[in-house]
Amino acid sequence: MSASDLDLLYTRASEHDPARPSTAVRAAILERARELADHTHERHSAREGAQPRAPERRSPTLAALAELSRRVARWPRIRWQIAAPVAAAALAAIVLQPQLRSRLPAPASRVSAPTRATPAPEPFPAAPGRTQSHASGAPAPRLESPSAAAPRAQLRERSEVERPVEPAAPSELLHEAAARGDVRWVRSILQMYNVPINAPDADGRTALMLAVRNRQEAAVRELLGRGADPNIADADGRTPLEVARDRHELSIFDALLQAGAR
Amino acid sequence: MEVVAAASDEELFRQYAAGEVSAFEQLYRRHELRVFRYLLRNLRNRALAEDALQETWFAVAREARRYQPTGARFTTWLFTIAHHRMIDVLRTARATIAWEVAEQATQPLVAAATGTAGAAEPYAAALASEQLVALLRALAMLPEEQRQAFLLQQEAGLSVEDIATVCGCNFETAKSRLRYARSKLRELLQDCL
Numbered sequence: 001m002s003a004s005d006l007d008l009l010y011t012r013a014s015e016h017d018p019a020r021p022s023t024a025v026r027a028a029i030l031e032r033a034r035e036l037a038d039h040t041h042e043r044h045s046a047r048e049g050a051q052p053r054a055p056e057r058r059s060p061t062l063a064a065l066a067e068l069s070r071r072v073a074r075w076p077r078i079r080w081q082i083a084a085p086v087a088a089a090a091l092a093a094i095v096l097q098p099q100l101r102s103r104l105p106a107p108a109s110r111v112s113a114p115t116r117a118t119p120a121p122e123p124f125p126a127a128p129g130r131t132q133s134h135a136s137g138a139p140a141p142r143l144e145s146p147s148a149a150a151p152r153a154q155l156r157e158r159s160e161v162e163r164p165v166e167p168a169a170p171s172e173l174l175h176e177a178a179a180r181g182d183v184r185w186v187r188s189i190l191q192m193y194n195v196p197i198n199a200p201d202a203d204g205r206t207a208l209m210l211a212v213r214n215r216q217e218a219a220v221r222e223l224l225g226r227g228a229d230p231n232i233a234d235a236d237g238r239t240p241l242e243v244a245r246d247r248h249e250l251s252i253f254d255a256l257l258q259a260g261a262r
Numbered sequence: 263m264e265v266v267a268a269a270s271d272e273e274l275f276r277q278y279a280a281g282e283v284s285a286f287e288q289l290y291r292r293h294e295l296r297v298f299r300y301l302l303r304n305l306r307n308r309a310l311a312e313d314a315l316q317e318t319w320f321a322v323a324r325e326a327r328r329y330q331p332t333g334a335r336f337t338t339w340l341f342t343i344a345h346h347r348m349i350d351v352l353r354t355a356r357a358t359i360a361w362e363v364a365e366q367a368t369q370p371l372v373a374a375a376t377g378t379a380g381a382a383e384p385y386a387a388a389l390a391s392e393q394l395v396a397l398l399r400a401l402a403m404l405p406e407e408q409r410q411a412f413l414l415q416q417e418a419g420l421s422v423e424d425i426a427t428v429c430g431c432n433f434e435t436a437k438s439r440l441r442y443a444r445s446k447l448r449e450l451l452q453d454c455l
Contacts, residue, residue, distance in 0.1 A: 006448055010416050013394040014299060021298050025312045026290075033286040033323040037278065 088188070095170070095193075171199040171207075178207035178223060181216030190226060197228045204235035212240040217252050230261035271336035279326040286326075290319060293337070296417040297344050303401055303413055304348055310355055314347040321347070334427070341418040342428045345410070393454050400450035408443035411436055 170193035177185040186207070189195060198206050208228040211219035220240075224230060233239045241261040244253040269277075269285075271292070277285035297318060302311040321343050329339065401409055407429070414425045426436035 013397045016394050021312050025316050029319040032320050034283050036323045037281045037283045
């Protein structure tokens, strides 16, 4: 028997093979394909503002099941859409808390209004050094009546007493996100707070170094893509490339090399 | 959107990714039997083959938006999914389901093939059913990997290179599996012609 005879025999025999998948299997496959197509179409329609396509005829039970599975499938995305803004708002409130407290207006009953001159805001409680600079020719401090200054001083004192934990600086958040490999969070922090991407922590480790140390390849690539310097050594003089090599992280090592690491 | 009958697989799949259900149906009908035969002749268990078929096409529908027509051919991609599903099923089924021997697997087919044959061509039908039984028996006697390579060539029309891609082996291995499979089948089916 030649090679072509074998192919011919296979084709001829298979044509007479009565094996077919059951109609239930076929129906389930086509139904699923239809659901996914409807879902795609809805997303397109929502994006373009078009009218949703009229649903194809199907049994009410199947339609109800399809709708239920669609809703279940959407829930994680919806939950994320709610959770992300809430978390961002909470974080912003924590970070801006001192600034907001210092901006609180003094109670009207205790302020003598006519004495207020230029309403230059003071974003942070005045540090001792700044007071001295005023005395040495810096712009004059704004005028405040003693009665207005008193409650403000009380507020400052209270805020310093009541604040149990200092909010994390944005660079610390960046370091934490990089170490955890949370790429989305790394991206958000860089966009929201304009943090210097190469800012070091107390041990001289940049976000990139922390991502490398924790084998977070996605975070490493994200940081490199956003211009992180791959040659900044930590306090011990170790570069990210050396750390990746010691940890046998070849893909991270390659990514660093491609970004110009030495 | 009007679906042209002669549209390529890739074109149909692109239309489905854009929301055209009829394109998927056409694509499914085009490949249904070939994928099913590939699964059934490897798994030799109808229920398992149907499960794997269903999961394969679910995955195809799910991945439609991510499919890149510039990469592999649709057929290669489809049979890669089917192959992996089949391997998964084999892995889980081996421990729990008794393996059907070739005789048991082919007996119902003999009856079915003879029964579906038209009365106008009794000789051709009988011959075809005889060949089918012989073919199924011969396939069952092949080592698993050789059978997979041969069926990928016959059912999907894949090249040796594509077979290597689907099976996750190198070119030479795929070529050798195919060569051994064909040689063994020729030997086993010597009397069929």
